[in-house]
Amino acid sequence: MKHEPRTWSLAEMPDLAGRTAVVTGPTSGLGTATARELARAGARVVLAGRSPEKLQATASDITAAVPGADLERLVVDLASLASVRTAAGAAARLGPIDLLVNNAGVMATRARRTEDGLDLQMATNHFGHFLLTGLLWPQLVAEGGGRVVSVSSFMHTRARSAPSTTRARHRAATPAGASTRRRSSPTCSSPTSCSAAPRPRALR
Numbered sequence: 001m002k003h004e005p006r007t008w009s010l011a012e013m014p015d016l017a018g019r020t021a022v023v024t025g026p027t028s029g030l031g032t033a034t035a036r037e038l039a040r041a042g043a044r045v046v047l048a049g050r051s052p053e054k055l056q057a058t059a060s061d062i063t064a065a066v067p068g069a070d071l072e073r074l075v076v077d078l079a080s081l082a083s084v085r086t087a088a089g090a091a092a093r094l095g096p097i098d099l100l101v102n103n104a105g106v107m108a109t110r111a112r113r114t115e116d117g118l119d120l121q122m123a124t125n126h127f128g129h130f131l132l133t134g135l136l137w138p139q140l141v142a143e144g145g146g147r148v149v150s151v152s153s154f155m156h157t158r159a160r161s162a163p164s165t166t167r168a169r170h171r172a173a174t175p176a177g178a179s180t181r182r183r184s185s186p187t188c189s190s191p192t193s194c195s196a197a198p199r200p201r202a203l204r
């Protein structure tokens with residue numbers, strides 16, 4: 001699909017008083033700016049990150065920029081399905097959620113498997129968010145107007161085939177000496193149900 005950039009400015013942001021927004025990866029980059037500007041527009045912003053210390057520092061920075069910002073913190077390591085489940089349980093206290101910004105991400109990491117047996121980058125950027133979205137779904141639809149924003153990259157437009165179908169690329173992404181056979185990408189039929197061949201631990 002052709003990438004059609006559209007300009008947008010903060011001036012177009014509506015008043016968000018009374019709204020709740022969850023932002024993953026708020027401790028740097030786009031996530032910090034997103035959380036700060038949502039708070040400036042009046043939203044209650046839930047800072048969802050893996051480091052309590054960084055969340056504290058980010059909350060302080062945002063409060064310095066937006067005095068009176070309504071901030072909450074939610075600890076979640078998106079590379080751990082167990083952590084996502086724990087965080088989603090803790091998020092029940094938030095009530096209805098109007099906006100979930102799935103922003104956290106890592107890129108071009110060295111080949112590494114998570115505790116669930118997933119590729120680290122796919123686990124962080126995709127599967128963790130997929131599970132989080134599914135578990136928060138009842139709160140997102142509670143008032144009929146919830147939105148989910150997935151921050152991504154237009155780099156996917158350069159892909160000519162799915163990674164798992166390209167043998168050479170697949171080998172390059174696998175640690176030296178490790179078998180590349182039977183390592184297909186996990187598939188998810190619903191936000192809370194994923195499987196793979198071989199099936200990763202705990203992904204169901």
Ligand SMILES: NC(=O)c1ccc[n+]([C@@H]2O[C@H](COP(=O)([O-])OP(=O)(O)OC[C@H]3O[C@@H](n4cnc5c(N)ncnc54)[C@H](OP(=O)(O)O)[C@@H]3O)[C@@H](O)[C@H]2O)c1
Pocket residue numbers: 024025026027028029030031048049050051054076077078079080102103104105106107124125151152153154
């Ligand atoms: N910047 C770009 O040019 C660009 C281009 C295309 C797409 N993107 C996408 O835009 C998003 C934000 O990019 P950025 O450049 O702002 O990123 P960034 O500055 O590197 O920040 C990434 C955020 O993700 C968090 N994170 C990483 N692993 C995590 C995990 N396992 N659990 C929870 N949080 C985790 C980091 O938390 P810690 O502080 O704890 O590490 C940090 O808050 C990403 O999804 C990225 O793929 C960015």
